[in-house]
Amino acid sequence: MATDSPVTVERTDGLAVVTVDAPPLNLFDGPMGTGLVAAIDELERSAPRAVLFRFEGKTVTGGVDVRVFEPLDAAGATGLFTALVTISQRVAALPCPTVFAAHGTTLTWGFELALACDLILATDKAKFGLVEATVGLSPAMGGTQRLAERAGTGRAREFVMTGDLYDAATMHSWGVVNRVLPVDGFDGEARALAHRLSSGPTVAHAVTKNVLRSYLDGGVAKADADVPALAGELFATEDLRNAVQTFLTIGPGHSVFEGR
Structure with a gap:
């Protein structure tokens, strides 16, 4: 990744x-898109x-640099939005817990990235918005559907249509933000939870x-069908085997996990 x-x-x-x-607003533009893709490449590679x-x-993100939209026609916009949705999909597919820390105002692409994460932490001063309607656009990085997944379609309509x-x-x-924390010490609290995970x-x-994912694809029936094999595979992991032995010899709460 470039320095x-x-x-x-x-x-x-x-x-x-x-x-x-x-700085000052963490706007999405060409370099931001390149940087995000490079970061995700690294996370997937190792x-x-x-x-x-x-x-x-001070601001998590003020949204997108609108100059990005100015030269686009419909085909160009479709290509850009395909790339943006792919970023959200790749973050959601990472095989580990993902935490998003929102310490202040979080608009458009930043909030859409947050919705692709497993947990969202926010300070009591944070505000969230999908304000694309102000330029005649609808969120195009997956925010509408992922907000509906967490809060329901009625809330998603209100949130997106009002801006x-x-x-x-x-x-x-x-049910969108998992925890609301004080501003003081927020970064440390977010890091501590991420370290715990x-x-x-x-x-x-x-x-x-x-x-x-199985539940979202097909409800409880699909998850019930998939969970035996998914959970059964854990008996091939060192973590489970070692944790069971630790539990039997020392008791609960003493296991050390290696991620294997």
Whole structure:
């Protein structure tokens, strides 16, 4: 990844921290798109045990640099949006827990990226919006459908069609944001949770994600059909075997997982 990229990846003890830093507003533009793809390439090439997405600056993101849209015709826009949806799909498919930390205003592509993650953390000062309607557009990175997945289609219609901003408490009440935390110490809390997930049973977490995908594809019946084989495969992992022996010899809460 280029050293001057607005997106960097830092690894510590199995945790990959993806940081976006393109002041002042972390807008999506050509370099941002290139940086995000390069970061995801790295995560897929050498899989971490958990990923934290975090942003520098007062604002998580002010959205897209509208100059990106100016030269596009319908075919060009379709190509761009295909690439954007692919970013969300690749993040969602990572075989490890993913955490998004929203410390402030999070608009358009940033919120859509958050919705592709497993957990969303927010400060009590954070606000969220899909404001594409202000330029006659509808969200094109998967935000509408992933918001509907978490909050229902009625909420998604309201959120997208009004283009309003919604605070973290509201998004928590909708089931979109997992935890609302104070501003003070937020980055440390987000890192601590991500580190906790990265020290857990990585393969089991991947199975959990696959079971939920089965549920979303075909409801409880599909998940019920898939879960025996998915969970059964865990008995081939070192983590499960070692944890069972630790439980039997020492007791619960003492297992150390290696992600294998």
